[in-house]
């Protein structure tokens with residue numbers, strides 16, 4: 001592909017804008033400045049503009065460590081949105097593959113590929129999500145059984161689907177919970193139904209994709225091809 005076409009597709013720029021960017025001398029391909037729009041790039045080329053990598057045109061798949069206090073939506077009259085943490089072009093094309101509450105931290109996946117995110121969010125595909133949960137009161141011995149059998153949530157018809165509760169070492173108030181549904185405030189409501197309260201909630205995993213340990217709250221990175229493909233199972 002020509003370098004100017006690559007930049008048009010990747011940045012959503014017009015051909016005229018891409019030409020101007022290239023002529024400015026700020027664009028490198030594999031660390032060499034390129035001033036010609038006709039220069040050919042391929043799948044292995046590293047294209048940078050002003051020292052930052054320009055991601056290949058095509059669908060984007062991002063993992064973000066959502067901090068407390070950010071909402072998973074494009075607009076909010078009150079809170080900051082998680083999209084504000086992304087230094088990306090064409091933010092309006094992106095959406096969340098499953099939201100978190102404003103006070104929940106951890107893994108959110110962001111993409112512009114609707115079929116891919118549907119695989120994660122559609123109830124039909126029962127994608128596992130693992131949460132680390134800190135509770136107000138100690139875990140009771142009967143909890144694990146209740147989660148396996150299913151829990152009756154207020155204002156819901158049936159029981160929740162079987163969920164897996166794992167204790168964390170000798171912690172009395174901390175558990176890992178894996179569910180494969182995504183009902184509104186589901187984890188908080190499940191514990192509320194057992195008479196406990198979630199003090200803090202943190203998502204660690206969606207399907208096979210784990211929150212990268214090197215990310216700090218507010219950081220993000222692109223998914224590897226292996227992570228992207230894992231969603232198709």
Ligand code: URA
Nearest residue numbers: 101104185186187188
């Ligand atoms: N369940 C909740 O209650 N809140 C979240 O943010 C995610 C799952």
